[in-house]
Amino acid sequence: MKKAQELVFELSRAGRRAVDLASCDVPEKKLSDLLPGISLRKEKAPLPELSQLDLIRHYTNLSERNFGLDSGFYPLGSCTMKYNPKINEVVARLPGFAATHPLQDESLSQGCLELMYKTEEYLAEISGMDAASLQPAAGAHGELTGLKLIKAYHRNRNDGKRNKVIVPDSAHGTNPATATVCGMDIIEIKSHADGSIDLEALKSVVGDDTAALMLTNPSTLGLFESNIKEIAKIVHDAGGLLYYDGANANAILGIVRPGDMGFDVIHFNVHKTFSTPHGGGGPGAGPIGVKKELIPFLPTPVVKCVDGKYSFDYDRPLSIGRVHAFYGNFGIVIRTYAYIRAMGADGLRQASEDAVLSANYCLSRLKDTFDAPFSRYCMHECIVTSKKQKEFGVKTLDIAKRLLDYGYHPPTIYFPLIVEEAMMIEPTETESKETIDGFIEAMLSIAKEAKEDAFLVTTAPHTTVVTRLDEATAARKPVVRWQP
Amino acid sequence: MNRSYLPHTPEDRVAMLKVVGANCVDDLFVDIPKDIRLGRKLDLPEKMDEVALLKELKFLASKNASFEDYSCFLGAGCYDHFIPVVVDHIISRSEFYTAYTQYQAEVAQGYLQALWEYQSMVCLLTGMAVSNASLYDGGTAAAEAMMMSVSQTKRNKVVVAKTVNPAYRTILNTYAIDLDVSVSEAGYQDGVTTVSDLSKVVNVETAAVIVQYPNFFGSIEDIQALANVVHEQGALFIVIVDPIALALLEAPGNLGADIVVGEGQSLGISTSFGGPGLGFMATTEKLMRKMPGRIVGQTVDTEGKRGFVLTLQAREQHIRREKANSNICSNQALCALAASVYLSTLGKDGFQDVASSCLQKAHYVYDKITSLKGFSGVFKSPFFKEFVVKMPKNVETINKKLLEDKIIGGFDLGNDYPELKDCMLICVTENRSKKEIDNFVDRLEALS
Numbered sequence: 001m002k003k004a005q006e007l008v009f010e011l012s013r014a015g016r017r018a019v020d021l022a023s024c025d026v027p028e029k030k031l032s033d034l035l036p037g038i039s040l041r042k043e044k045a046p047l048p049e050l051s052q053l054d055l056i057r058h059y060t061n062l063s064e065r066n067f068g069l070d071s072g073f074y075p076l077g078s079c080t081m082k083y084n085p086k087i088n089e090v091v092a093r094l095p096g097f098a099a100t101h102p103l104q105d106e107s108l109s110q111g112c113l114e115l116m117y118k119t120e121e122y123l124a125e126i127s128g129m130d131a132a133s134l135q136p137a138a139g140a141h142g143e144l145t146g147l148k149l150i151k152a153y154h155r156n157r158n159d160g161k162r163n164k165v166i167v168p169d170s171a172h173g174t175n176p177a178t179a180t181v182c183g184m185d186i187i188e189i190k191s192h193a194d195g196s197i198d199l200e201a202l203k204s205v206v207g208d209d210t211a212a213l214m215l216t217n218p219s220t221l222g223l224f225e226s227n228i229k230e231i232a233k234i235v236h237d238a239g240g241l242l243y244y245d246g247a248n249a250n251a252i253l254g255i256v257r258p259g260d261m262g263f264d265v266i267h268f269n270v271h272k273t274f275s276t277p278h279g280g281g282g283p284g285a286g287p288i289g290v291k292k293e294l295i296p297f298l299p300t301p302v303v304k305c306v307d308g309k310y311s312f313d314y315d316r317p318l319s320i321g322r323v324h325a326f327y328g329n330f331g332i333v334i335r336t337y338a339y340i341r342a343m344g345a346d347g348l349r350q351a352s353e354d355a356v357l358s359a360n361y362c363l364s365r366l367k368d369t370f371d372a373p374f375s376r377y378c379m380h381e382c383i384v385t386s387k388k389q390k391e392f393g394v395k396t397l398d399i400a401k402r403l404l405d406y407g408y409h410p411p412t413i414y415f416p417l418i419v420e421e422a423m424m425i426e427p428t429e430t431e432s433k434e435t436i437d438g439f440i441e442a443m444l445s446i447a448k449e450a451k452e453d454a455f456l457v458t459t460a461p462h463t464t465v466v467t468r469l470d471e472a473t474a475a476r477k478p479v480v481r482w483q484p
Numbered sequence: 485m486n487r488s489y490l491p492h493t494p495e496d497r498v499a500m501l502k503v504v505g506a507n508c509v510d511d512l513f514v515d516i517p518k519d520i521r522l523g524r525k526l527d528l529p530e531k532m533d534e535v536a537l538l539k540e541l542k543f544l545a546s547k548n549a550s551f552e553d554y555s556c557f558l559g560a561g562c563y564d565h566f567i568p569v570v571v572d573h574i575i576s577r578s579e580f581y582t583a584y585t586q587y588q589a590e591v592a593q594g595y596l597q598a599l600w601e602y603q604s605m606v607c608l609l610t611g612m613a614v615s616n617a618s619l620y621d622g623g624t625a626a627a628e629a630m631m632m633s634v635s636q637t638k639r640n641k642v643v644v645a646k647t648v649n650p651a652y653r654t655i656l657n658t659y660a661i662d663l664d665v666s667v668s669e670a671g672y673q674d675g676v677t678t679v680s681d682l683s684k685v686v687n688v689e690t691a692a693v694i695v696q697y698p699n700f701f702g703s704i705e706d707i708q709a710l711a712n713v714v715h716e717q718g719a720l721f722i723v724i725v726d727p728i729a730l731a732l733l734e735a736p737g738n739l740g741a742d743i744v745v746g747e748g749q750s751l752g753i754s755t756s757f758g759g760p761g762l763g764f765m766a767t768t769e770k771l772m773r774k775m776p777g778r779i780v781g782q783t784v785d786t787e788g789k790r791g792f793v794l795t796l797q798a799r800e801q802h803i804r805r806e807k808a809n810s811n812i813c814s815n816q817a818l819c820a821l822a823a824s825v826y827l828s829t830l831g832k833d834g835f836q837d838v839a840s841s842c843l844q845k846a847h848y849v850y851d852k853i854t855s856l857k858g859f860s861g862v863f864k865s866p867f868f869k870e871f872v873v874k875m876p877k878n879v880e881t882i883n884k885k886l887l888e889d890k891i892i893g894g895f896d897l898g899n900d901y902p903e904l905k906d907c908m909l910i911c912v913t914e915n916r917s918k919k920e921i922d923n924f925v926d927r928l929e930a931l932s
Contacts, residue, residue, distance in 0.1 A: 005593070008601050008828050018829040019568040024841040025918040026848040031732075031840075034847050035866045038704050039734035045608045049831040056570060059598070059825060063579035066594030070578035083489055084582050087534055092756075093572070095552045096545025102562055102758030104549055104892050105883065111547030112757045125527050137620035137759065138814040140801070151662050174813050176806035181631070183662040186806045224515035254526045256516050271814065275489070280595045281585040281778065281817030282618070283760035299658075321658030325561055325623040325651040325747070326758025338541060344531025347487055353509045354492050360512055361500040377504075377512045404591055409584070415802075432491040433500065459786075464590040466785040474783035474795040478772070480614050482604040 005065060005465075008058055009482050012048035018055040046484045065465050067409055069278070073435050075362075077381040077412035077424025078172070078220060080250045080272035082351075085342065088275065088335035097334055102326040106311050113310030116327065117303045119337045120287070126340075126348070127246075127266050128259020129289030135299045135328040139247060142267025142286025143178040143214070145299060148320045149265055149290060150212045150241050151182060152297040156318060159239065162211040166202070166235075170195045170221060170416045175214045175245060184211060191418060194374055195221035202234055210240035217261060218248045220416040222359065222381035222424065223374060232262025241265065249273045250428065251356055251380035254349030264291045276335040285332040299323050354429035355380040358436060362425050365440045369447045373419060381426035383419055394450040394457050396421040401468065402449065402460035406442040487531075551755075553890055555920040557849075559870050559911025560700070560895040561622070561649050562758055563750045565728065565838070566915045568829045571752040575822050585778075585814070589793045596792035599817065600780040602824035609730040609827075610744040611737025612766035616777035618820040619763030619812065622747025623655040626694060626724055628776045628810055629743040629765065630656055630665070633692030633720040635809070636774055640665045641689045645677040647699035648724060650900040656694070665691075675703040675863030675872065682713045690719040692743075697725050697736060701909065702846070702870025703863055704733065711740025720771075727751055727764070727823075729868045731839035743767045752826025753819050762819040773799060776810030778817075841914035842869035845921065849912045852925045858932035862907055870911045872897065872904065876932045879908045889927050 031040065050058065074081035092098065100112060120132035136142035147165065154162040165179040168191045176186045189201040196219065206213075213235045217225045225231065232242055244258040244266035250273045258266045270276045271284030278284070290298065300319040301312035343351065356379055363372060363382035371387035386396040400410035400423070412424040427436050449457050461467065492500075497509070506512055532540065556564040575581060579594065586592035586599075599617045606615035619625040630642050642660065644653055646669045653669070660667045670693075671681045677695055686693055693714045698704050707723060714721040723741040728750045730736075736744050748762030749755065767775055773796060781795030801808040830838060846869045854861045858876030875882055879896035886893040894910035901907075912921065 005597060007597070008824075009604070012831075017831055017834055018570065019834060021566070021830075021834055021837055022841075022914070022917075024837075024844050024914070026845050026921065028844045029847060031843075034843055035704070035732075038866050039708065039739065040732055041730075041734055044832045044836050045731065047605060047608065047830065047832045047835055048828050049833070050828060052570065052829075055825075055828055056574070058828075059574045060577070062594035062598050063574075063577040064594065065597075066579040066583055067588075067591035068579040068582035069584075070582045074584060076584060079584060081584060084578075085489060087537060089576070089581075091538070091541035091545070093754075094542060094545040095550045096542075096548045097550075098754040098756050099551040099564075100548050100757045101551075101556055101558050101564070101755055101892060103558055103560055103895060104554075104556075105887060108549035108554075108887065109757070111544040114547070115544055122528055128522075137624070137816070138812070140811045140813045141620060141624075144811060148658065148662060173801035173803070173805045173808070174811050177801035177804075177808040177811035180806045180808070181659075181663075181811045183664060224513075226515050226517060229517065229520060252516075254522060255513060256521050260520050260522065269814075277581045277818075278584050278814075279581050279816075279818035280583040280592075280821070282814040283816045283819060284814045300654075320661075322651060322654040323624065323658060324759065325621050325649065325655065325761070329759040331754065331756040331760050334541075338537060341529060341532050341540065342534075342537055343487070343489070345526035345528045347490065347531050348526065348528070350487070350490055354490055354497075356512050357492070357497065357500055357504070357509055360504045360506070364504045377506070377514060379515075400588070401590070404588065409591065410588060430489050430491065433496045461590050465593055466590055466789055466791040467787055469589050469785050469791045469793050470783045471793050471795065474781040474793050475798070478614075478779070478795055479782040480600070480603055480772075480779055480795070481607045482601070484608070 005061055007482060008048045011050055011054055011058055014049060016049045016051045018050050018052040072407055072409065073431060073439055074409040075411045075425045075427050075439060077426040078247050080426060080428055082275055082428040083430035084275055084277040085339060088338045091338050092331050092334045110310055113303055115337050116333060117305055117310055119333055122340045123268060123287055124289050126253060127289040128257030129266060130292040131295050132287055132289045133298050134287045134333050135324045136286040136288060137324055137329050138282060138284050139267055139269040139286040140174040140178060141323060142288045143174055144181055145323050146243050146265040146267055146288050147178055147182040149294045149297045152320050153294055154211060162209055164209045165211055166205055166213040168197055170219055170418050171214065172220060172245065172247060195219040195223055195418065196225055197231055199227060199230060202231065206234055206238035206240060208239060210238050212241045212243045214243040214245060216245040216248050218251050218379040221383055222378045224379055228261045247272060251352055253352040254345060255352055265294060270332060270336045274336045275339045276332050283329050283332055285329040351429045358427040358429060358431065362427055362436060362440060366443055369444055381424055383422055383424050385419060385421045385423065387421060389447060389450040392450045392454040394454050396423055398458045398460060399446055402446045402457045403442060404461040405463045408439050408442055554892050555916065555924060556892045557894050557910050557912060557924060558892050560909055561651060561747060562755050563913055564755060564915050565750050565913050567752050570829055571822050571825045574825050575818055580821060581818055586794055593791060596780050598821050598824055600782065600792050602820045603780060605824060605827045606764050606766050609727055610766045611735025612744050613769040614772045615766040616775050616779050618815040618817060619765055619777050620816060621761040621763045622724060622745065623652040625745035625763035625765050626652050627655050627659040629722045629745050630692055632743060632774050634665055636771065637691040637720060639689055639691035642667045642692050643670055643685050643690055644694040645670045647672045647677055647701060648694060648696045649700045675701045675865040676705050677710060679709050679713055682710055686713055686717050686719060688717050690717055692720045692722050694722040697723050698729055698868040701863060701872050702867040703865040704868060707736055707739040728839050728842060731836045732843065748823045751823035753822050760816055760819055762816050762823055774809060776812050777815055838914050845916055846871060846912040849921055853928060856929050856932060869913060870909055872907050872909055875906050875908050878906050882931055885931055886927055891924055891927060
């Protein structure tokens with residue numbers, strides 16, 4: 001039986017070390033001479049002291065208690081857990097990228113600048129926008145940057161009283177949260193049952209205080225908003241702008257572009273659509289695309305190219321300023337660039353087509369056993385619920401936990417909020433039919449268990465290194481650090 | 485088209501379409517109106533095979549100067565410290581880097597524990613009670629701290645020291661403008677913010693004061709003295725720190741800081757042209773529930789076994805939406821893991837050795853350069869690993885010459901600080917050998 005995993009602090013023994021550092025090779029002076037009158041630490045910080053083997057073993061053991069995409073299927077709706085190509089990991093580590101300083105002379109950073117410039121061009125083309133910026137470090141950060149651009153745009157036109165952001169009730173939590181961080185108020189409009197925008201509800205809330213509508217398309221329910229042109233017209237006629245949350249862009253690459261739908265600002269989540277690794281919660285990146293009216297407000301600096309020479313343009317009087325100390329998560333942008341170059345236009349389109357096909361395949365095979373609230377074709381993700389299992393006392397959470405015993409990461413659960421007991425499944429295009437079939441078999445098996453042995457499901461997981469955890473106590477009496 | 489990331493064969497598609505009941509894939513896109521469809525191929529370069537792709541990326545990389553070939557004396561917020569090889573080895577384990585956020589805790593115990601250990605180490609270094617599991621970078625962490633303070637004090641004026649990184653100050657202004665928060669600056673003397681500079685601008689309307697420790701010039705602010713000024717007015721004290729310096733300097737938590745933030749790139753993370761970095765934040769027990777970002781907490785499972793979960797989620801966007809403390813979702817988790825591994829690798833003694841080496845080498849360089857004709861130290865205030873030198877010529881000219889000798893010179897302060905024209909901010913980390921250092925000094929001497 002695997003014993004409990006010790007803390008790195010518990011493994012520490014005085015005098016051990018895990019690396020042989022170079023010693024200081026310059027003549028040394030006394031600390032008190034170098035830092036006169038400065039308060040110094042009285043004792044060294046009690047960081048752990050381990051041999052290199054014990055250190056490696058500790059983290060290797062921790063990794064074995066963790067489930068990555070390379071370990072197994074991760075059908076998380078709206079997260080687009082597609083395969084992370086290994087070549088991207090190799091190229092991001094090339095010293096000519098990894099060991100560069102952001103402020104080194106531009107003449108000796110032409111490779112970095114070219115990669116940034118080209119990635120912006122590609123993202124603008126893919127999204128149907130006029131320009132892009134790679135500065136935001138995550139999707140929510142892209143939303144923040146985008147809303148700030150919108151605010152700056154209105155302010156610049158002496159229309160600064162526009163401070164309302166409209167979001168559907170199906171919106172991802174970052175949308176309203178972002179509006180708050182940008183000092184704006186939310187107007188939440190109720191969607192139709194299928195998550196589509198209620199045009200009458202929208203018409204009733206737009207006005208001369210509308211800054212923007214934030215929308216995902218396909219929606220957070222994985223369904224395409226067919227009325228998007230009317231929606232765009234309603235908002236534009238009222239003087240507002242349209243913000244595109246790119247979380248679901250994997251459904252539409254090369255098929256339809258947000259810029260052509262009428263959106264003015266977009267963000268991509270490259271750790272979703274463009275294969276960069278999730279990292280266990282980042283780093284990702286949230287590059288934005290804008291229509292030309294918003295270009296003057298883009299964060300500084302902007303990469304420009306004159307006669308094949310690349311440079312940073314800092315002369316941007318209308319810029320909103322900065323949202324990052326340098327140029328964003330460049331290391332993640334490298335991976336984005338490499339992915340787009342590997343796939344080409346054909347590959348990206350096929351990715352979306354295969355993603356949509358796989359999601360529909362899942363839906364078709366599950367909809368007789370699980371409640372499927374929407375019968376039409378879905379896009380890259382589909383929704384089923386645990387309604388049919390309710391009579392046995394089994395909830396979505398239980399099904400998710402039981403899936404862990406089958407070796408699968410569960411789908412997204414309890415989102416979107418407007419579908420009760422939702423399970424949102426997004427296989428992505430990188431999963432083989434056999435893998436998807438295995439997942440479907442597991443889901444069908446769990447449905448059978450719900451009927452015949454509900455206790456097994458409601459007390460799952462049984463085979464993981466820990467059973468269900470007491471989250472309530474963790475929040476009531478937080479223990480968030482080790483005490484020496 | 486058979487591609488390595490696209491497994492569906494024509495046979496797979498036929499089989500799947502049959503189950504779905506559609507004739508072709510195009511049928512599945514029926515909801516997309518024809519008049520908005522792209523209707524053409526995306527205008528992107530042709531796809532590349534693995535051989536060509538590697539060649540292309542290597543070619544692009546070759547156009548950049550890197551620390552492999554150049555000696556770096558440039559800091560200004562991004563640092564060439566030695567990264568022990570085990571760090572990359574561990575963060576390259578796919579169970580870590582390809583994992584999702586730890587919402588299903590039972591299969592994420594490894595990562596959750598590593599992040600909890602990271603949080604613990606941030607507390608040990610900063611002297612604060614709680615840490616989160618990362619923010620984007622040092623600058624945005626400062627902005628989040630600013631927003632925390634505005635929310636906590638219900639005041640909307642913030643003071644930031646001029647000695648704070650200019651890029652961070654720009655970020656603060658970018659965030660503040662849309663929140664009706666006004667940011668004003670406190671001046672400096674001899675490279676540090678004085679009590680009198682600060683007292684002039686802090687009052688009972690101030691939500692927070694933000695200083696940097698060591699500051700952008702490398703000089704060491706008197707945190708305790710400044711904290712007293714801040715707290716006298718009921719404001720919160722935000723200290724931006726260089727984590728390496730905390731191996732030697734007294735922890736800001738012991739000197740009156742309410743929120744400590746900073747850039748953790750120095751802790752085992754590649755410079756990578758400025759990102760990804762690591763924003764860290766630590767605060768008092770009192771402000772814990774006001775913190776943005778993810779927090780890992782310890783708990784037990786149904787059998788009483790120790791385990792870890794994301795906790796206090798009621799602060800976050802997926803629960804509280806427009807009432808959340810922040811909008812942050814994805815953060816810099818893998819970089820936090822790298823930092824945790826780095827600190828565990830160096831350990832108690834190694835961490836201090838690195839800091840000590842930076843301090844000694846920086847002062848060695850300072851002494852040598854300032855004894856050269858035409859070069860002079862600008863500030864007398866004590867410094868850690870960066871310092872300011874007035875150059876005999878303009879900084880751009882000197883740096884261009886240094887590049888010919890494969891040296892990346894320091895930061896030109898004149899652009900951001902007009903009063904420091906022709907002044908260079910020089911950084912010396914433990915990763916600069918005596919040979920590199922002596923060569924740097926020789927080259928400067930030849931230029932004067």
